[in-house]
Amino acid sequence: MDIDLEPVVDxxxxxxxxxxxxxxxxxxxxxxxxxxxxxxxxxxxxTFDDWAELEIELSEEPTNWAGALDIAEPDDYGTExxxxxxxxxxxxxxxxxxxxxxxxATW
Numbered sequence: 001m002d003i004d005l006e007p008v009v010d011x012x013x014x015x016x017x018x019x020x021x022x023x024x025x026x027x028x029x030x031x032x033x034x035x036x037x038x039x040x041x042x043x044x045x046x047t048f049d050d051w052a053e054l055e056i057e058l059s060e061e062p063t064n065w066a067g068a069l070d071i072a073e074p075d076d077y078g079t080e081x082x083x084x085x086x087x088x089x090x091x092x093x094x095x096x097x098x099x100x101x102x103x104x105a106t107w
Contacts, residue, residue: 014059
């Protein structure tokens, strides 16, 4: 590992020997642990000594988070996001109106 490579919250790193991306989500200097989140969503705590032994380098943030959701294909997101047209976002919001008369039994 590069001695100058410090754990920085929200930085992404590549685990060279595993070929996996992870990011630092917390650093606790008091108890001496670093909390990391792997691309697949798993969270792990490691000590500063273990960090010093890792073979890692800085990495870019992943372009999609499908790994954390265990989704293989974009069509599997469940939102049919590939079927959403630009005009769908421009439709005005329909106003929700209160009922004019409320019946006490429905409260």
